[in-house]
Amino acid sequence: MKGYINIPQTIYCKRCKECGARPVVAPVSDIGYVVKCSNDDRHYQTVAGLIDIDDWNQHNSVTRPAAKFSLVPVIAW
Numbered sequence: 001m002k003g004y005i006n007i008p009q010t011i012y013c014k015r016c017k018e019c020g021a022r023p024v025v026a027p028v029s030d031i032g033y034v035v036k037c038s039n040d041d042r043h044y045q046t047v048a049g050l051i052d053i054d055d056w057n058q059h060n061s062v063t064r065p066a067a068k069f070s071l072v073p074v075i076a077w
């Protein structure tokens, strides 16, 4: 069963560096969630667990930002 959750526009997140798609959150059985490319599972996805948009952003940055955003979003689904 595929139940993707779109990340609200109000949450800062990078687009996939490979194809430019906005990421989605996908549940992984009992483990938690991954943040992944909405187009292709082979593109970067975070380790299953907590929703880690920060990790997604870091891996989809071409240049590292000088100041690290610690923008841990409070998500109320």
Ligand SMILES: [Zn+2]
Binding pocket: 016, 017, 018, 019, 020, 021, 037, 038, 039, 040, 043, 044
């Ligand atoms: Zn992609």
